[in-house]
Amino acid sequence: MTNDRKSRRVGNRELLTKPFLVLFSLSLVGLFFLAVRFTKGIGAVSNLSDGYPWGIWVAYDVAIGTAVTCGGFAVAILSYILNRGAYHSLVKSAILTSLFGAFLAASSILVEIGRPWNAYGFITPSSWQPNSAFFELSLCAAGYLVALVIEYLPSILAALGRGTPTSVRTLFLNFLERRRLAVRPSGAPCVVPQATPLLARRINALLIGIAVAGILLPTMHQSALGSLMLIASTKLHPLWHSPFLPLLFLINCIYIGYAIVIFESILSSLVQGRSFRSDQLAAVGRMIPWLIAAWLVIRLGDVWNRDQVQAVFHGDFYSFFFLAECFLMAIASLPLFSREKRRSPRRLFISAFLMLSGGGLYRFNVYLIGFNPGSGWHYFPSFAEVMISVGIVSMEILAYRLLIMLLPPIPAESVRY
Numbered sequence: 043m044t045n046d047r048k049s050r051r052v053g054n055r056e057l058l059t060k061p062f063l064v065l066f067s068l069s070l071v072g073l074f075f076l077a078v079r080f081t082k083g084i085g086a087v088s089n090l091s092d093g094y095p096w097g098i099w100v101a102y103d104v105a106i107g108t109a110v111t112c113g114g115f116a117v118a119i120l121s122y123i124l125n126r127g128a129y130h131s132l133v134k135s136a137i138l139t140s141l142f143g144a145f146l147a148a149s150s151i152l153v154e155i156g157r158p159w160n161a162y163g164f165i166t167p168s169s170w171q172p173n174s175a176f177f178e179l180s181l182c183a184a185g186y187l188v189a190l191v192i193e194y195l196p197s198i199l200a201a202l203g204r205g206t207p208t209s210v211r212t213l214f215l216n217f218l219e220r221r222r223l224a225v226r227p228s229g230a231p232c233v234v235p236q237a238t239p240l241l242a243r244r245i246n247a248l249l250i251g252i253a254v255a256g257i258l259l260p261t262m263h264q265s266a267l268g269s270l271m272l273i274a275s276t277k278l279h280p281l282w283h284s285p286f287l288p289l290l291f292l293i294n295c296i297y298i299g300y301a302i303v304i305f306e307s308i309l310s311s312l313v314q315g316r317s318f319r320s321d322q323l324a325a326v327g328r329m330i331p332w333l334i335a336a337w338l339v340i341r342l343g344d345v346w347n348r349d350q351v352q353a354v355f356h357g358d359f360y361s362f363f364f365l366a367e368c369f370l371m372a373i374a375s376l377p378l379f380s381r382e383k384r385r386s387p388r389r390l391f392i393s394a395f396l397m398l399s400g401g402g403l404y405r406f407n408v409y410l411i412g413f414n415p416g417s418g419w420h421y422f423p424s425f426a427e428v429m430i431s432v433g434i435v436s437m438e439i440l441a442y443r444l445l446i447m448l449l450p451p452i453p454a455e456s457v458r459y
Contacts, residue, residue: 062440065440066436066440071432072433075430079426080158087430088423088427094415097427099154101409102431103434105267107146108264108295109405110139111140111260112296113139113300139302139442140190141187142441164180186260265289290337293333301393304390308323308391308394323384328381331379334371335375363403370397370399374400375397
């Protein structure tokens with residue numbers, strides 16, 4: 043069976059499934075509350091206050107969402123900086139996952155801004171504040187989003203140029219044909235004009251610089267996420283307020299990046315009926331336990347150095363969440379020290395899920411659980427806040443599902459029968 047037929051079999055999987063309908067319904071609910079937010083103001087849908095100026099939108103969608111974007115960053119380090127060609131097949135899917143994570147963070151920031159009509163200040167140099175960690179974070183995150191879009195664009199142009207006859211892609215190209223943007227020779231699949239390969243070549247010429255930017259910018263904006271909470275010395279619990287916050291956030295984003303690549307790759311293989319890329323995923327999994335070990339050493343060593351060991355075992359609300367994040371990290375990394383267990387997709391998937399949970403919990407703790415502005419202030423996310431976040435994530439999962447049907451990120455020869 044040819045590769046073309048293999049691609050057709052995967053691409054023709056039905057789109058209107060039960061999960062699709064559930065996600066579509068959640069997306070509609072999220073869009074409804076988004077409409078309320080932008081017509082009646084942020085107070086109409088959120089429990090935010092002067093004490094808690096950011097809540098779940100920043101803690102989850104931005105702090106954790108930007109960590110998810112580091113899958114492309116982490117794999118790019120292996121493929122481009124360390125020159126390990128074996129990981130190159132993971133780059134495309136990692137960039138796609140990172141792209142959606144970046145859109146999640148960007149969308150949430152737009153929703154969270156209390157006065158969105160003032161957002162134009164971000165592109166106005168006279169409004170810039172170079173000494174602000176938040177300005178560095180926003181600038182680098184925006185630049186990384188642009189870099190990811192450019193890095194993934196050649197894949198879209200190549201697919202349009204091929205005119206591969208998968209059902210969804212054919213529908214899309216038929217739409218282009220009706221708009222006189224594509225031509226169909228007699229008896230042949232719909233193809234786009236020959237200008238597309240030329241545009242792809244010009245973009246490819248820029249990809250070396252884009253790849254360098256895609257590695258440099260996450261390093262800056264992830265450390266800035268940690269630096270942002272350094273100023274909250276009186277409001278952030280001592281278990282999380284540390285001079286090592288920038289370094290901890292940087293290491294945290296790298297192992298979360300590897301975890302999301304493993305999680306997404308295995309999940310995509312299951313959904314698409316393809317074989318697992320066990321060798322590449324096992325090699326990526328080999329990096330993770332050492333990164334987590336370094337993170338735990340710095341984390342626990344810092345707590346010891348600042349005489350906060352008693353707070354760890356205090357038995358209160360804060361110590362529970364501290365122990366939970368450390369436990370999840372440790373239990374997720376231990377199996378990955380074994381070569382045999384790393385080659386098991388099931389064990390890899392479970393470890394990746396636990397790492398995402400533990401690494402995400404650490405960021406959630408820093409930005410929300412461990413944050414206490416003082417007596418008289420309380421925060422719990424409203425139903426609308428939660429549904430806006432769920433709606434944005436649902437829309438991105440639907441878009442991701444559509445894209446992997448149009449442009450399967452896994453090579454066609456890996457199909458399982």
